[in-house]
Amino acid sequence: MNQSQFDQLVERTCSVRVTDSETPLVDLGVDSLHTVALLMAIEEEFGFEVDPDALADPALASPAGLLRYVHANTASPAGI
Amino acid sequence: MLVSDLLEYPRAERAAHTALIDAEGPLDYRRLGTAVDRAVGWLRGQGIAPGDRVVYAGGNDRAFLALFWATLRAGAVFVPVHPELTDQQIDHIVADSGAALAVCRPAAGRRAARSTDVESAWEQVLATAEDPYRAEVDEDAVAMLIYTSGTTGRPKGVVCPHRQMLAAVDAVHACLGYRADDVVLCRLPLSFDYGLYQALMTALVGGTLVLARRSDDMGLLKLVERTGVTVVPLVPSLAQILTLLQGRAHRPTKVRLFTNTGARPGRAVTAQLLELFPGSAFASMYGMTECKRISILDPAEYAAHPDSVGTPIPGDRIRILAPDGTELGPRCTGEIAVRGATVMAGYWNVPMAEQNRFVPHPDGGLELRTGDNGWLDEEGRLYFVGRDDDVIKRRGVRIALTEVEDAAERIPGISAAVALRPEPEGGPLLLAVYGSVPADRARTLLAAELDHSRMPDRVVPIATVPLTANGKPDRAAARRLVEAAEAATETAEPTALRSSHEPVAV
Numbered sequence: 001m002n003q004s005q006f007d008q009l010v011e012r013t014c015s016v017r018v019t020d021s022e023t024p025l026v027d028l029g030v031d032s033l034h035t036v037a038l039l040m041a042i043e044e045e046f047g048f049e050v051d052p053d054a055l056a057d058p059a060l061a062s063p064a065g066l067l068r069y070v071h072a073n074t075a076s077p078a079g080i
Numbered sequence: 081m082l083v084s085d086l087l088e089y090p091r092a093e094r095a096a097h098t099a100l101i102d103a104e105g106p107l108d109y110r111r112l113g114t115a116v117d118r119a120v121g122w123l124r125g126q127g128i129a130p131g132d133r134v135v136y137a138g139g140n141d142r143a144f145l146a147l148f149w150a151t152l153r154a155g156a157v158f159v160p161v162h163p164e165l166t167d168q169q170i171d172h173i174v175a176d177s178g179a180a181l182a183v184c185r186p187a188a189g190r191r192a193a194r195s196t197d198v199e200s201a202w203e204q205v206l207a208t209a210e211d212p213y214r215a216e217v218d219e220d221a222v223a224m225l226i227y228t229s230g231t232t233g234r235p236k237g238v239v240c241p242h243r244q245m246l247a248a249v250d251a252v253h254a255c256l257g258y259r260a261d262d263v264v265l266c267r268l269p270l271s272f273d274y275g276l277y278q279a280l281m282t283a284l285v286g287g288t289l290v291l292a293r294r295s296d297d298m299g300l301l302k303l304v305e306r307t308g309v310t311v312v313p314l315v316p317s318l319a320q321i322l323t324l325l326q327g328r329a330h331r332p333t334k335v336r337l338f339t340n341t342g343a344r345p346g347r348a349v350t351a352q353l354l355e356l357f358p359g360s361a362f363a364s365m366y367g368m369t370e371c372k373r374i375s376i377l378d379p380a381e382y383a384a385h386p387d388s389v390g391t392p393i394p395g396d397r398i399r400i401l402a403p404d405g406t407e408l409g410p411r412c413t414g415e416i417a418v419r420g421a422t423v424m425a426g427y428w429n430v431p432m433a434e435q436n437r438f439v440p441h442p443d444g445g446l447e448l449r450t451g452d453n454g455w456l457d458e459e460g461r462l463y464f465v466g467r468d469d470d471v472i473k474r475r476g477v478r479i480a481l482t483e484v485e486d487a488a489e490r491i492p493g494i495s496a497a498v499a500l501r502p503e504p505e506g507g508p509l510l511l512a513v514y515g516s517v518p519a520d521r522a523r524t525l526l527a528a529e530l531d532h533s534r535m536p537d538r539v540v541p542i543a544t545v546p547l548t549a550n551g552k553p554d555r556a557a558a559r560r561l562v563e564a565a566e567a568a569t570e571t572a573e574p575t576a577l578r579s580s581h582e583p584v585a586v
């Protein structure tokens with residue numbers, strides 16, 4: 001999945017518009033409930049368990065950061 | 081008695097029991113007490129005397145609670161501030177409260193007599209000698225100022241005396257009965273009264289408080305299971321988070337009681353929650369910072385009266401008022417008015433004539449005009465209907481639409497702004513702006529002024545400012561203009577596909 005597809009997943013799940021993939025989720029207006037919904041959607045989509053502390057790292061707390069995290073945790077990072 | 085005396089019982093009788101669990105781990109009452117003693121010494125070393133205001137903008141951890149208990153024991157006034165507020169918002173509270181000490185980001189604390197950031201304050205506290213000092217102040221002395229949004233102007237500080245706070249703790253305890261073996265999950269910010277009172281209620285019985293933060297959300301259920309949480313105070317989004325997580329994991333937990341105040345989760349969510357956490361009950365409550373708690377529904381009555389927020393807590397009385405101020409009978413909807421032991425002492429620094437919500441009652445004391453509409457049934461159960469002014473709940477925070485508008489109108493080039501009440505409740509917050517500033521630029525500038533709860537989801541330029549006959553912004557007309565503008569850009573909207581995890585609006 002590329003960044004643009006991933007941003008669409010974020011937009012669908014969180015009802016926000018991703019103006020810049022590097023913008024932190026909170027600044028995109030994603031609230032706590034939608035954050036959890038997004039992480040659960042990621043677990044379902046990519047089939048691995050998200051570390052509950054993942055978002056504590058500010059570097060991961062944006063759509064771009066999350067996608068990097070997904071790629072680091074999936075067997076075929078280039079998979080579509 | 082002072083609010084801080086609540087901690088003396090568990091310190092003496094339950095010293096080895098876990099007082100709190102935060103990101104650092106567990107802390108027993110003996111060690112919490114020692115930290116409070118050090119914090120008292122540190123505060124007095126900073127020159128803090130009885131009556132001084134101490135602004136504190138920290139997260140949910142032991143440092144917050146040690147400084148809270150210590151400030152009250154030193155006879156000073158604790159002013160909690162949500163750390164995610166912007167520097168400008170905190171600066172307003174620092175200046176309005178006349179803070180002698182601001183424990184917050186340096187840029188926000190400039191107007192306090194002294195200022196230090198949260199981390200170094202805590203380091204200094206831990207390096208200070210224990211000080212057993214307890215101020216001799218009256219029960220009517222001010223314990224806290226809690227800033228909250230009203231219908232007009234910037235947030236105002238609700239004056240919370242020791243007497244009223246203790247009355248609220250006792251009354252809520254009489255209804256909910258927290259127990260010594262309870263483990264209470266506090267995912268709500270301690271800077272909100274609903275969160276902070278969890279610490280008071282837990283200390284009253286010598287139980288355990290689990291302090292969680294937003295970053296703990298994904299692991300919340302594991303935290304509940306690992307720490308043996310028995311009581312969970314909710315806001316609607318938290319109810320939905322727990323439902324999502326438990327709906328997938330189905331972990332065994334010891335949760336026996338959910339409480340809720342303010343906006344309620346939908347009935348379906350509550351039903352799901354009770355089913356997913358077998359053995360739990362649901363206490364629906366109503367209140368506002370101006371008098372803490374107003375009513376609580378006995379969990380045993382929830383099944384029969386799911387829409388009620390319960391009967392008045394002991395010591396409080398509720399009247400339903402018509403617009404002309406006359407009292408209405410059962411099943412008539414009007415403004416909810418409250419008087420009794422938990423009604424706070426008005427707003428800080430606001431003359432009595434301008435207090436609005438606090439009205440002197442002929443029987444003595446103040447009556448709180450809540451601005452909320454509701455009705456009572458024949459048995460005195462309260463039903464909350466809604467509000468008809470410009471105050472909304474967003475992300476669990478009470479905000480005034482005028483705050484958003486005022487912030488926008490402070491931006492050079494924006495001559496008028498109209499914030500639209502989200503429809504349905506929990507929907508996106510739209511701000512219509514009139515002026516020479518492009519919407520993107522206005523958004524960027526607003527982000528420096530407003531926290532996430534008050535930040536509009538979209539800023540929509542409009543070409544004219546509709547006014548009502550008496551010169552106030554005409555929100556209905558502005559809504560039509562915004563809807564027209566939004567419809568014109570509709571094609572740019574992302575397609576709204578529903579996924580299995582997409583929650584309903586909060």
